Amino acid sequence: MDGGLDDGSAGPGRAPSDPAAPEGGESTLDPGGGTTDGGEDASEEPTVEDLLDQLETLEETVDEPEEVREVRAAMRTATRLSRPTVFGRVVRGFDRSDLAEALLGSVIFGAPMLVEGGTQEVGTYLAANPAYMVGTAAFTVAVVVGIIYVADFQDVRVDEPILGVVPRRLVGVLGVATLTATVGLTVWGRITWADPAFALGNVLAVLVPMSVGAALGDLLPG
Secondary structure, eight states: OOTTOOOGGGOTTOOOOOTTSOSTTOEEEOTTSOEEETTOOOSOOOOHHHHHHHHHHHHHHOOSHHHHHHHHHHHHHHHHHTTTSSSSOEEEOOOHHHHHHHHHHHHHHHHHHHHOHHHHHHHHHHHHOHHHHHHHHHHHHHHHHIIIIISOSSEEEOOSOBTTTBOHHHHHHHHHHHHHHHHHHHHTTSOOTTSHHHHHHHHHHHHHHHHHHHHHHHHTTO
16 A cells, blocks of 8 residues: 555655756846846847937036037947948938938939929919918928937937027928929029019929938938
8 A cells, every 4th residue: 555655756865856947057037037048147238329328418417628528529439330220320410421311312302393294283372372381381391300300210319409499400401402492493494583472382392302302311321
């Protein structure tokens, strides 16, 4: 009779195996509630964006001009480190290369509108309806703001805004698109400024696609 004795397969002096115990010591319970393999740290590694956030915080705390210059130099270096990827890189400032990219994008997107007959029809309609003209201008600005600062194609940082409020990149992109549309329509004889309302309506009609192209051209090349 067994008399309720346990199975002796575990052998003398040997505790029964625990199915929940880790095998070979490969996985251990982390005190914070997670697990680590082979003693490796499972925490998330910091990114360039984290570094820039810390540098921006540091920039606000330093007072000496030399210290400010050193912090900004470190921020420029960190920005360059983020450039290998096409999307998600950190973008600061607005220089000549950004200007050229915005010009290229505006020409690619807006050149067909310069010769399209429907552009003048839209311009005539806008000239007769000033409220729609203002609405078109506001819509264009909103779309550009959305592409640059909301859509998250890149991590765009506002650097030294004009008058402390207006982002330089926004002004640069809209300025390039507006100048390209105005010069293109005028030089190619599509508008005459004898009728300013008609001319402005045409410029706004062309400005919509050119602004989109300028914003994308500035951000996407990497």
